[in-house]
Amino acid sequence: MSEVENSGFLSKVIGPKKRWRAYKARVKELPGNHRAAVEAIERYLMHFVPTDADSNVSMFEDLVDLFEQAAADGTPIRAIVGEDPVEFVDAFVQNYSEGGYVPGSARKRLTAALARAAGEDAGEEDRTA
Template sequence: MMNLLEKVVGDFGDKRRWLRYTARVKALPPGYRRAAQALERYLLYFGATEGDLWLSAFEDLADLFEQAAADGTPVREIVGSDPVDFAETFAANYGGAGWINKERRRLNEAIDRAEHEEGGEDS
């Protein structure tokens, strides 16, 4: 029965991992959270083919932003001057390819907003 249910709704382990990842990102300070969510959105457009591989990538992304927040590393020092290049390089390490120009613009704008929100309140 469990096998049939998982075929219909998907792997429960992966769903639990995704929920843990999203909870970690939501717990980040506002600027870091906005940046991580913007990168997540951009990376999702790369068309993940292997769920486990991409879950690992997102978990690593959460690790990166948690550590940066703990160390007080500014968002710009994480992603550099070109967030798109950062995202594409990050994705390439996990086998990701492809992008959408609109998402490049959104990512750059979100990182700019995140930079201004660092240490501030949600807007």
């Protein structure tokens, strides 16, 4: 186990390990594009300052609920996140936390990753997401 996993920081970000593992298992079961979108949003959400572990893990569980239902209904990624994924995620997170500053580079990575998940060409955006 790494020092980060031993610290209280990780538990504040992801919440109780059992719930986090269950969330990750559910994400793994999503169809490829929906899984890629959730993982991109997850990376983006890690930039927010956590308020409490229960709120944060609930946020991730609700996120996977949304994408599981969308996948079951055949809803495309863009129908979920719209044209501005940063706006979607910022509105989504307001239900759970005050949030924190998110660097512009994280916003660009999220936008590019969701464009790829939606099957669109991400252009010259950062492809490291």
